[in-house]
Amino acid sequence: MAVTPPTDEAFLREVDEELRRDQLTSFWTRYGRWLLAGIGLALAVFGGVLYWQHRQTEAAGVQGEQLSAAIDDLTAQKTDAAAVPLETLAGSDVGGIRASAKFSQGNVLLAKNDLKGAAAKFGEIAADTSLAQPFRDLALIRQTSAEFDTLKPDMVVTRLKPLVVKGNPWFGSAGELVAAAYLEMNRKELAGPLFAQIAKEETVPASIRQRAVQMAGVLGIDAVDTVEEKKAP
Structure with a gap:
């Protein structure tokens, strides 16, 4: 029996597949080694990053000790x-x-x-x-x-005023220094209320609050009652 000649569609498919094989072979011959080198470099970098992180962790542990x-x-x-x-x-x-x-x-x-x-x-x-x-x-x-x-009082205020905010973790420490600077500036009307605010703030360490109560009292502001109310159940 005579062999049926391939249809146009089958013939074109074979040509297309052959062309793709030729293109792939040509591409690999031309760029294959560069691709391998790039992949190798990427793996080396990734490995280096992991090693660096490991060394950093180890170093931090040693330094902590x-x-x-x-x-x-x-x-x-x-x-x-x-x-x-x-x-x-x-x-x-x-x-x-x-x-x-x-x-x-x-x-x-x-x-x-x-x-x-x-x-x-x-x-x-x-x-x-x-x-x-x-x-x-x-x-x-x-x-x-x-x-x-050695600082001018207004420099103390300028430096620390941004920290003298209720809720700031350093409110008590910064506020105490700012209030002391106000006293150096003879601004008792600013120092007294600030000491009172420090005395009322429960997040401020007890030692600082106690000093603030005393300073507020010296300046004519009774902060003791407010502090005692905070302690009451």
Whole structure:
């Protein structure tokens, strides 16, 4: 029997498939090694990122242990033993470690009554934009406290007024310094109510609230009743 010649449709399909095979072979010959190189590079980068993250986690863990040991030394009054590791940790790539080490260095300087050196160390933290804002805000308060006697009162107010907001975690600490600056400016009408606000705020540490009650009373504002009402069931 004679073989039936292929229809136009079957013939075109065969030609199309053959053309695609030729194109694929040509493409692979021309670009195959570059594709393999690109895939290899992507895998290497991905592996490098994973390794870097692992090393960062390991480094943070080691540095955390070193920081804890240094703080233990400070607690035991072994400031010389803590000095070298704290200096190293103050250059850490981990923000929390770096900030904590610098805070510790600043506290050591305060203990030595080196107010200028302590203020400079706290100032480094406050100016470090890579750190979380709570670290920077606390550092600004500590810096201002160390510099308080050398600053003009209006500078204290300008620095810390943005933190003197109800609900801010540093309301009590910042507010106390701002109120003291108001007194330096002979603005008792501003200092008294601010001390009273601090006394009323339950989130403020008890020691600061107690001082605020006393200062408000000295300035003619009775904040004791309000505080006692807050304590009542």
